[in-house]
Amino acid sequence: MNLDDATARCLACNSPLWAAEIQAGRLACFRCEGRASEQLHAIRGTFKRLDTVDGHTKVRGGGTSGPTGSKEPPIPARLAVLNATGPGGVVAQLQSGIEDSWRKTLGWSMAATRSHRDIDGVTTFLINNLPWACEKYPEIADDLEAISSIHGTLTGMETGERGPRKFTAYCSTDDCHGEMRITLWTARATCPTCRTDYDKAGLGTLVTEYDKAAA
Ligand SMILES: [Zn+2]
Ligand SMILES: [Zn+2]
Structure with missing residues (x-):
């Protein structure tokens, strides 16, 4: 049965099963x-x-x-x-x-x-x-x-x-034009461009698409 075991795969995700999983006959x-x-x-x-x-x-x-x-x-x-x-x-x-x-x-x-x-x-x-x-x-x-x-x-x-509405917030790093999609409840986000981390307080200071629309 060793040959079969070597190619045993998960029926659901098709990943090769680990030795322990094969042993358990999963x-x-x-x-x-x-x-x-x-x-x-x-x-x-x-x-x-x-x-x-x-x-x-x-x-x-x-x-x-x-x-x-x-x-x-x-x-x-x-x-x-x-x-x-x-x-x-x-x-x-x-x-x-x-x-x-x-x-x-x-x-x-x-x-x-x-x-x-x-x-x-x-x-x-x-x-x-x-x-x-x-x-x-x-x-x-x-x-x-x-x-x-x-x-x-x-x-x-x-x-x-019922989920919170998403909107775009703009990274405040100089010369970075990174955009993050956040909600009012987002606890933290990372700028995809410059990798700056923002916590909730930091996100609250960013210019958003709403600010731009109002300007
Ligand atoms: Zn699986
Ligand atoms: Zn940035």
Whole structure:
């Protein structure tokens, strides 16, 4: 089996597996497992933020305007959030698309259909069983891709709607025309041209595209 072992690759990212990973008989590498675990944690957190703030409070209010009325996301974006956090959304995708198959392969009984808000339940199951899946589940590559895709979609919804707006700040070093894309919450940034580091206070002193527009 040594020949096979020498060319063993992670089913998900196609990197050559390390000796320890081959010895453990893994199908996916530790790095892919770690990334998927982080993504599942992030999915849980993002889902909850979208579910409470955007998906329900604002939309359910029928668009009544308050002091924050003008910050409401556009309707298609709000619908996308409702779809993701509602019935048939992310929880259903994770359960019917991944959890059910893992349970079948493990020979475990199926879980009852989860509430569309049971993001804790489904992500906990997946996180707890991810090490097994990365070691032994033949379809792991598809599932890691699905997790990554859901993670990307939710993150995009959050940054697209509620995330801070990015703008350009101009490096203040003499004769440097470097530009940095920052937000009001950026803690630090490095000029791509002269490599000057700016902390939050330093960034606050820079000329921005808003200043130029106002000039
Ligand atoms: Zn990998
Ligand atoms: Zn610079």
